[in-house]
Amino acid sequence: MQVRRSVLGDKHVDRASANITDFDKDFQRFITEAAWGSVWSRDGLSKRDRSLITIALMAALGHHDELAMHIRATVNTGATVEEVKEVLLQVGLYAGVPAANTAIKIAKEAYASLANNPV
Template sequence: MAKSPLFERGMVTRRAVLGDKHVDGATARKTDFDDDFQTLITEGAWGSVWSRPGLPRRERSLLTLALLAALGHEEEFAMHVRATANTGATAEDIKEALLHVAIYAGVPAANAAFRIAKQELAKLQEAAE
């Protein structure tokens, strides 16, 4: 079955932000059980929200990191830290966003996010060298 234009736009954005390796892996792991869910997030998150012209990807990336940190979604947070290699958000930007998380969402949430960010940023640095 052909996918919608919203899905196609979402895949372009998803690949630009998360990278082909991540998206190819997620696609390879997809089953009949989660196919509708993958379509939903590709169309909704990536085709609609992340593809809107109102904010640059760097700012969307920082908002996403702050929200994921505040909500304690550690796996998704780590994935989006890795995605900053594609969005233009820097380690300094992430630090500033997490300082806001500490004040507005709590020190424990920021503490966990700082720990994960340090690990993921170190991996990115290693890969760059």
């Protein structure tokens, strides 16, 4: 949970935790243990690198809500706007222009929301 909070921020984690129900509590525990406890906490890549990889994957796979969340998380991971722009250009080349076009729109909205409502 410490790694999750360091990447996504306390506000996001507190909001997500408040919405857990009996239906999804096992899934939420799985995500916390597998993603944040087993993968994001490893030493092999920095949080910045994991952040950029995750952004590319979410954009390529069309997971728009997760993409927006990870764009906003860059304020905590150290990934810069310029680096995200480069990653999305790479997405356009390897995952397709429509995927990158949508991702760029989402990134612009996410960055605008950060400017209006800092984490």
